[in-house]
Amino acid sequence: xxxxxxxxxxxxxxxxxxxxxxxxxxxxxxxxxxxxxxxxxxxxxxxxxxxxxxxxxxxxxxxxxxxxxxxxxxxxxxxxxxxxxxxxxxxxxxxxxxxxxxxxxxxxxxxxxxxxxxxxxxxxxxxxxxxxxxxxxxxxxxxxxxxxxxxxxxxxxxxxxxxxxxxxxxxxxxxxxxxxxxxxxxxxxxxxxxxxxxxxxxxxxxxxxxxxxxxxxxxxxxxxxxxxxxxxxxxxxxxxxxxxxxxxxxxxxxxxxxxxxxxxxxxxxxxxxxxxxxxxxxxxxxxxxxxxxxxxxxxxxxxxxxxxxxxxxxxxxxxxxxxxxxxxxxxxxxxxxxxxxxxxxxxxxxxxxxxxxxxxxxxxxxxxxxxxxxxxxxxxxxxxxxxxxxxxxxxxxxxxxxxxxxxxxxxxxxxxxxxxxxxxxxxxxxxxxxxxxxxxxxxxxxxxxxxxxxxxxxxxxxxxxxxxxxxxxxxxxxxxxxxxxxxxxxxxxxxxxxxxxxxxxxxxxxxxxxxxxxxxxxxxxxxxxxxxxxxxxxxxxxxxxxxxxxxxxxxxxxxxxxxxxxxxxxxxxxxxxxxxxxxxxxxxxxxxxxxxxxxxxxxxxxxxxxxxxxxxxxxxxxxxxxxxxxxxxxxxxxxxxxxxxxxxxxxxxxxxxxxxxxxxxxxxxxxxxxxxxxxxxxxxxxxxxxxxxxxxxxxxxxxxxxxxxxxxxxxxxxxxxxxxxxxxxxxxxxxxxxxxxxxxxxxxxxxxxxxxxxxxxxxxxxxxxxxxxxxxxxxxxxxxxxxxxxxxxxxxxxxxxxxxxxxxxxxxxxxxxxxxxxxxxxxxxxxxxxxxxxxxxxxxxxxxxxxxxxxxxxxxxxxxxxxxxxxxxxxxxxxxxxxxxxxxxxxxxxxxxxxxxxxxx
Numbered sequence: 001x002x003x004x005x006x007x008x009x010x011x012x013x014x015x016x017x018x019x020x021x022x023x024x025x026x027x028x029x030x031x032x033x034x035x036x037x038x039x040x041x042x043x044x045x046x047x048x049x050x051x052x053x054x055x056x057x058x059x060x061x062x063x064x065x066x067x068x069x070x071x072x073x074x075x076x077x078x079x080x081x082x083x084x085x086x087x088x089x090x091x092x093x094x095x096x097x098x099x100x101x102x103x104x105x106x107x108x109x110x111x112x113x114x115x116x117x118x119x120x121x122x123x124x125x126x127x128x129x130x131x132x133x134x135x136x137x138x139x140x141x142x143x144x145x146x147x148x149x150x151x152x153x154x155x156x157x158x159x160x161x162x163x164x165x166x167x168x169x170x171x172x173x174x175x176x177x178x179x180x181x182x183x184x185x186x187x188x189x190x191x192x193x194x195x196x197x198x199x200x201x202x203x204x205x206x207x208x209x210x211x212x213x214x215x216x217x218x219x220x221x222x223x224x225x226x227x228x229x230x231x232x233x234x235x236x237x238x239x240x241x242x243x244x245x246x247x248x249x250x251x252x253x254x255x256x257x258x259x260x261x262x263x264x265x266x267x268x269x270x271x272x273x274x275x276x277x278x279x280x281x282x283x284x285x286x287x288x289x290x291x292x293x294x295x296x297x298x299x300x301x302x303x304x305x306x307x308x309x310x311x312x313x314x315x316x317x318x319x320x321x322x323x324x325x326x327x328x329x330x331x332x333x334x335x336x337x338x339x340x341x342x343x344x345x346x347x348x349x350x351x352x353x354x355x356x357x358x359x360x361x362x363x364x365x366x367x368x369x370x371x372x373x374x375x376x377x378x379x380x381x382x383x384x385x386x387x388x389x390x391x392x393x394x395x396x397x398x399x400x401x402x403x404x405x406x407x408x409x410x411x412x413x414x415x416x417x418x419x420x421x422x423x424x425x426x427x428x429x430x431x432x433x434x435x436x437x438x439x440x441x442x443x444x445x446x447x448x449x450x451x452x453x454x455x456x457x458x459x460x461x462x463x464x465x466x467x468x469x470x471x472x473x474x475x476x477x478x479x480x481x482x483x484x485x486x487x488x489x490x491x492x493x494x495x496x497x498x499x500x501x502x503x504x505x506x507x508x509x510x511x512x513x514x515x516x517x518x519x520x521x522x523x524x525x526x527x528x529x530x531x532x533x534x535x536x537x538x539x540x541x542x543x544x545x546x547x548x549x550x551x552x553x554x555x556x557x558x559x560x561x562x563x564x565x566x567x568x569x570x571x572x573x574x575x576x577x578x579x580x581x582x583x584x585x586x587x588x589x590x591x592x593x594x595x596x597x598x599x600x601x602x603x604x605x606x607x608x609x610x611x612x613x614x615x616x617x618x619x620x621x622x623x624x625x626x627x628x629x630x631x632x633x634x635x636x637x638x639x640x641x642x643x644x645x646x647x648x649x650x651x652x653x654x655x656x657x658x659x660x661x662x663x664x665x666x667x668x669x670x671x672x673x674x675x676x677x678x679x680x681x682x683x684x685x686x687x688x689x690x691x692x693x694x695x696x697x698x699x700x701x702x703x704x705x706x707x708x709x710x711x712x713x714x715x716x717x718x719x720x721x722x723x724x725x726x727x728x729x730x731x732x733x734x735x736x737x738x739x740x741x742x743x744x745x746x747x748x749x750x751x752x753x754x755x756x757x758x759x760x761x762x763x764x765x766x767x768x769x770x771x772x773x774x775x776x777x778x779x780x781x782x783x784x785x786x787x788x789x790x791x792x793x794x795x796x797x798x799x800x801x802x803x804x805x806x807x808x809x810x811x812x813x814x815x816x817x818x819x820x821x822x823x824x825x826x827x828x829x830x831x832x833x834x835x836x837x838x839x840x841x842x843x844x845x846x847x848x849x850x851x852x853x854x855x856x857x858x859x860x861x862x863x864x865x866x867x868x869x870x871x872x873x874x875x876x877x878x879x880x881x882x883x884x885x886x887x888x889x890x891x892x893x894x895x896x897x898x899x900x901x902x903x904x905x
Contacts, residue, residue, distance in 0.1 A: 031062075032061070032062050032063055032064040033062060033063045033064065033332055033335055034064055034066060035063055035064065035065045035066065035090050035332055035335050035336065035339060036066050036068070036089040036090050036091070037053075037065055037066065037067045037068070037089060037090065037091040037092070037093070037336075037339070038067075038068055038069075038079070038089040038091070038092040038093065039068075039069065039092055039093035039094065039322075040053070040067045040068075040069070040091075040093050044359075045356075046069070047355055047356055047359045048352035048353070048355050048356040048369075049352065050067075051351050051352055051354070051355035051356075052342070052343055052348045052349075052351055052352045053065050053067060055342075055347075055348060055351045056339060056342045056343075056348070060338070063335055063339075065339070068089075076098075076101075076866055076867060077866040079092065079102075079107070079327070080107075080651050080866065080869075082327070083107045083327050083328060083329065083652055084651045086329050087329075088327035088328070088329050088330055089327060089330070090326065090327075090330045090331060090332045090335065090336040091324060091325075091326060091330070091336040091339060091340065092324070092325050092326075092327060093150065093322050093323070093324055094147065094322065094323055094324075094325050095320075095321075095322060095323075096135070096138050096139065096147070096149060096152075096320065096321050096322060096323045097138070097320060097526060097532060097536075098532055098533070099138065099139055099141060099146055099147050099323060099325065099528055100141050100229070100528030100529045100530055100532045101530065101531075101532045101533055101869070102146075102325070103141035103142075103144075103146040103147075103528065103530075104141060104142075104528075104529070104530030104571075105530065105650050105652045105653065105869060106328055106652055106653065107327060107328055107652055108146045108147065108325045108326065108327060108328060109325075109326045109327070109328050109330070109333070110144045110145060110146060111145045111146060111147070111148065111326070111337075112144055112145050114333075114337050115145060118341075122341070124342055124347075125341070126148060126340075126341055126344065130374055130375055130376055131149055131373050131374055131375060132149070132152065132319070132373055132375060132520045132521075132523065133523075133525070134319045134520065134523035134524065134525040135149035135152050135321065135323075135373035135520075135523075135525075136149060136373070137525035138319075138323075138525050138526055138528060139323050140528065141229075141528045141530075142228075142229070146325060147323035147324060147325040148323060148324045148325075148340050148344055149321060149322075149344070149373030149374075150321065150322045150323055150324055150343065150344055150372070150373060151321050151322045151370050151371065151372060151373070152319055152320070152321030152370075152371050152373040152520070153286035153287050153288065153319065153320050153321050153370065153371060154286060154287065154317055154318070154319045154371065154516050154519045154520055154523060155284055155285065155286050155307065155317045155318040155319070156284070156285070156286070156287070156304050156305065156306070156307065156317070156515065156516055156519055157174055157175075157282065157283075157284055157304065157305045157306060157307050157308065158275060158282065158283050158284070158285060158289055158302060158303070159281060159282045159302065159303050159305070160275065160278060160281050160282070160300075160301070160302055161301040161302060161303055162278060162301050163188060163199065163278060163281040164188075164281065167184075167187055167188050167281075169184065169187075169188075171301070171303070174282070174303060174305045175282070175308045176308055177308050177309060177310060177311050178219075178245060178308055178309065178310045178311070178313075179311065180308065181202060181282070181308040182245075182248070182249075184201065184202075184281075184282070185201035185202035185249065185281075185282065186201060186252060187201065188200075188201030188281040188282070189201040189253065195254065195258065196258065196262065196265075197253065197254075197258060197259070197261070197262040198279075199278070199279055199280070199281065200253075200262060200274070200279065200280045201280075201281050201282060202249065202280075202281065202282040202283065203249055203250075203253075203259065203280075203283075204216065204246045204249055204284070205246070205547075212246070212284075212543065213239075213242075213243065213246075213539045213540070213542060213543050214318070214526070214539060215284070215307075215316070215317070215318050216242040216243070216245065216246055217234075217238065217239040217242045217243075218314070218316040218524050219307070219309040219310060219313045219314060219315065219316050220238045220239070220241055220242040220245075220310055220313050221238050221312075221313060221314060222236055222238035222239040222242060223236070224239075224526075224527075224535070224539070225527050225529055225535065225564075226527070227527055229527055229528065229529045229530065229568075230568055230572050231565070231568070232561050232564040232565040232568060234539075234542070234557055234560060234564065235554075235557045235558050235561035236557075239557055240553050240554050240557055243543070243553040243556070243557065244553050245310075246543070246546075247546050247547060247553060250547050255549075256547055256548045256549070257759065257763075259547075260736075260762040260763065260850075261736055261737065261759060261762075264735055264736040264737050264759060264760075264762050265735075265736070265737030265738065266279055266280075266737075273289075273292070275289065276292065276293065276296065276297050276300060284307060286318075286320065287370055287371060287513070287516050290304070290368060290509070290512055290513070290516070291368050291370065293509075294365070294366040294367070294368035294509050295360075295365050295366065295368070298509075304512050304515045304516065305515070306519055306522060315522055316522060316523070316524040317519055317523055317524070318523065318524075319520065319523035319525075321371075321373060323373075324340040324343060324344070326340075344372075344373070344374050344377065345374070345377065346374065346376045346377040348377075349372055349374070349377040349380065349381055350377075350380055350381065352369075353369050353381045356369055357369075366509065367509075368509055368513070369513075371513070371516055371517060371520070378517055379517075382510065382513055382514060382517060529568075530571050531564070531567050531568060531571060531868065533863075533867040533868055534563075534564065534567055534867075534868050535564055537863075537867075538560040538563055538564050539560070541560060541852070542556045542557055542559070542560040543556075544849065544850060544851050545559070545851065548764070548850070548851055550851060566669070567868075570648075577656060578656050578657045578658075579654045579655065579656060579657070580647055580654070580655045580656070580657050582655075585643060589639060593631075604616060604617065604620065641875040641878060641879065642875075642879065643655075644871060644872050644875035645662060645663070645872065645875040645876040645878075645879050646658065646660070646662065646872075646876075647662075647872040647875075648661075648662075648870075648872045648873075649871045649872040649875075650869040650870070650871060651869065651871050652869070655872065658872070662872055662873045662875075662876035663876055663880075665873070666873070666876055666877065666880065672852065672855065673860070673877070675852050675855060676852075676855045676856060676857045676859070676860040677857055679768065679853065679854060679855055679856050679857070680835065680836055680838065680856050680857040680858075682768055683768060683771065683772065683835045683838055683856070684832055684835050684836075685772065686771075686772040686775045686776075686831075686835060687828060687831035687832055687835060689772065689775075689776060690775060690776060690779050690782060690827075690831060691782070691824065691827055691828070691831070693776050693779045694779035694780070694781075694782035694783045694785075694786055694827075695786050697715055697780065697783045697786075698783045698786030698787045698789075698790060699786075699790070701715065701783065701787065702787060702790045702791075712783075712787075715780040715783055716780040716781070716783065716784065717780065718777050718778050718780055719778045719780045719781030720781075721778075723840040723841070723844075724840065724844050726777070726778070727774075727840065727841055727844040727845045728844070730770075730774045730777070730845070731761065731845055734760040734761060734770050734773075734774075735760075736758065736759045736762060739760070742757040742758070742760075745757040745758075758770075761845060761846055761850075761854075763850065764851045764853040765853075767846060767849075767850060767854050768853060768854060771838075771841050771845075771854065774841070782827055782831075785823055785826070785827065786820070786823060788823075789819070789820045789822075789823040790816070790820070792819075793815065793816065793819045793820075797815050798811055798815060801814070801815060819901070821899060821900045821901050822900055822901075822902055824900075825892070825896055825900045828892065829889055829892055832885075832888055832889075832892075833885055833889070836857065836858075836881060836884065836885055837858055838856045838858065839856065839858040839859050839862065841854070841856075842854045842855065842856045842859040843859055843862070848860075848863075857877070857881055858881070860877065861874045861877045861878055864877065
């Protein structure tokens with residue numbers, strides 16, 4: 001009866017839902033073209049970008065843009081999966097220095113045909129001559145255009161004029177060559193009594209913009225890679241000389257330890273970094289630093305200049321930035337191309353600049369906009385920061401009503417006023433009668449009265465000096481009256497404060513931006529390579545090895561050059577294609593799998609008939625959803641990776657069978673394989689440490705005391721903190737300068753025994769122990785397992801031991817440990833497996849450094865798979881890891897009967 005009522009109710013609900021859908025209001029289908037764009041709306045910049053997108057959609061109402069903040073260089077795995085799965089976005093804003101990575105693997109469309117077929121009458125036609133040559137060239141790969149440059153940046157030389165004055169240097173004269181930079185850097189250094197650096201004069205790679213090694217090599221007439229992208233030129237005398245020059249800064253500052261201690265005491269990523277807090281006198285950085293000055297310290301006295309170069313060198317600089325590309329397989333190519341043309345146009349960037357300016361003023365911040373690769377757009381934006389935009393922001397009538405022009409002149413002086421506004425100073429042809437005849441001036445006179453008008457301006461004196469007339473003639477009286485208004489409060493605040501309130505401190509930032517814009521002509525384009533990620537990593541690795549004295553500059557360059565050239569040779573090897581026949585493999589595996597299922601069901605049916613019990617059949621039936629999911633999502637990729645380990649595969653192209661080549665290279669030629677394996681095995685030391693600590697906590701929390709549940713919760717909480725959040729927290733805790741552990745260390749061990757505090761994550765010797773220490777923080781997770789084991793031990797055993805006279809230690813050794821041996825066995829197996837999979841700490845905290853000391857095995861697999869596009873080699877690495885874990889686990893199971901004791905035994 002109940003079942004019938006349930007069926008009737010279900011039927012009524014289904015009919016009701018159907019009627020509502022049939023008779024309900026129709027949802028109008030959006031017929032607009034859905035254009036998917038990746039990477040465009042990230043961070044605060046989304047304000048300007050959204051204004052550009054809104055402007056485009058207003059002009060093209062048939063298009064709806066779906067913008068998402070993913071897909072740039074840090075999301076390579078997402079873009080790789082999208083392109084490989086034939087579901088890419090229509091447009092992506094991509095890091096320009098990674099264009100070669102994607103173009104070389106066919107992930108991006110060539111844009112040459114779109115450029116050629118775009119009619120000259122097109123309003124927003126893209127022309128090469130309108131872009132900075134370096135930006136345009138870096139969007140090419142093998143002579144073809146794969147992207148259109150958008151925002152750009154340029155590395156410049158920043159110096160702190162305040163520190164220059166204190167050192168006795170001319171604050172307006174920065175160093176002009178390497179020799180001057182070296183001498184001034186040494187003199188500007190200031191040290192504490194303990195030898196640590198208080199103020200750093202200069203360090204080449206403290207806050208590297210782009211690739212610092214490349215920058216110095218270029219300036220010394222060296223090259224990194226050949227024009228065709230096939231030959232590594234890193235190992236050259238010019239590059240060795242440049243690297244030696246950079247290393248000398250470390251040596252003269254007291255070596256890596258002194259420098260790393262200083263680097264750990266400052267953060268180059270925070271808003272007010274060391275340069276802005278007068279901790280560094282000179283640095284090389286891009287316009288991101290100018291943005292931070294404008295936002296957080298607009299009154300800073302600083303200068304920007306071209307980079308010093310060797311006396312016989314070339315004053316090259318580095319330009320990075322973003323570019324728009326259309327992934328291969330995009331659905332709406334024409335619409336994406338039209339959007340690119342709009343996004344890089346002068347008109348769109350003026351809209352973006354206005355929206356960004358309004359946003360910064362609403363936050364009470366100084367306005368600053370970045371550089372654009374489009375020269376016309378860049379010039380228009382910079383010009384918009386000048387006088388016209390300034391005078392458009394307020395109303396002249398308020399000024400007249402409140403103060404009069406002379407108050408403004410008196411507050412800063414006439415010449416300063418003229419210079420501030422960029423006005424001409426040599427025009428004096430406008431007669432006083434022309435001013436009076438103006439309709440606007442008559443209205444003012446009628447409102448104020450002539451005498452008040454004369455008094456407010458002290459017009460007789462102004463006319464005599466031609467000051468007022470010159471200003472009127474320079475901009476036109478109507479323009480002055482309509483839009484010139486500056487200042488309703490100049491007399492009470494002063495000119496600078498009024499400019500502050502309008503978001504225009506002074507012309508300092510506009511001039512600085514012009515310097516950066518001029519430096520774009522000194523940018524040397526980087527030849528795009530299909531292995532850009534590996535190339536950049538090896539450049540940084542080469543620098544680290546030379547800085548820390550692990551190898552000489554020549555040896556470091558030779559090692560990195562060999563690795564880069566080996567990968568170039570592999571990529572460009574002209575071998576006969578040997579693609580994997582996936583259909584054949586799929587049929588073979590499917591046949592084996594189906595045959596196995598048939599055999600299993602034959603035996604299952606025979607067993608059911610023999611026992612007259614259908615329970616096994618229903619067990620298989622109910623477990624089948626899990627089994628199907630396991631087969632598709634776990635067993636399938638498992639078998640797929642076996643085949644890939646014998647292939648060269650970059651995800652974007654068909655896999656090529658290469659036999660045991662990956663395994664041969666892995667064991668014979670890859671030094672990072674052994675390094676990453678050693679780093680990971682070293683971390684296995686954390687397993688017994690974690691067991692000891694978590695067991696100790698469990699013993700303490702096994703006591704029957706008040707509020708024991710609260711204490712257990714407190715010790716367990718760290719284990720549920722996300723690994724990323726925990727990693728960031730421990731970066732602060734173990735900071736060598738202001739971390740809580742080093743603060744206690746310096747107050748005790750350093751003070752009384754003169755034992756220097758560790759550098760933790762910044763030291764090759766301490767980086768892995770730092771992560772081991774961090775791992776003990778989460779020992780509360782294992783504590784629960786130990787508590788369960790302790791509760792499971794019969795109390796009668798302890799009572800019998802007490803009767804026999806056994807103390808606490810003997811009870812622990814002879815009862816607790818043997819009875820907990822199954823739990824020890826479980827924690828050891830899971831701990832070792834978990835250690836071999838360590839990844840997040842390296843990825844978030846150290847990026848494998850310093851000197852590859854935290855380049856753990858899984859992180860190395862990740863780099864090969866998703867950054868170097870070597871999925872076949874990564875699969876081979878993964879299978880080596882699998883075999884190692886299986887062998888260690890089997891060994892533990894083999895020896896387990898000798899020491900693991902179960903209650904049933």
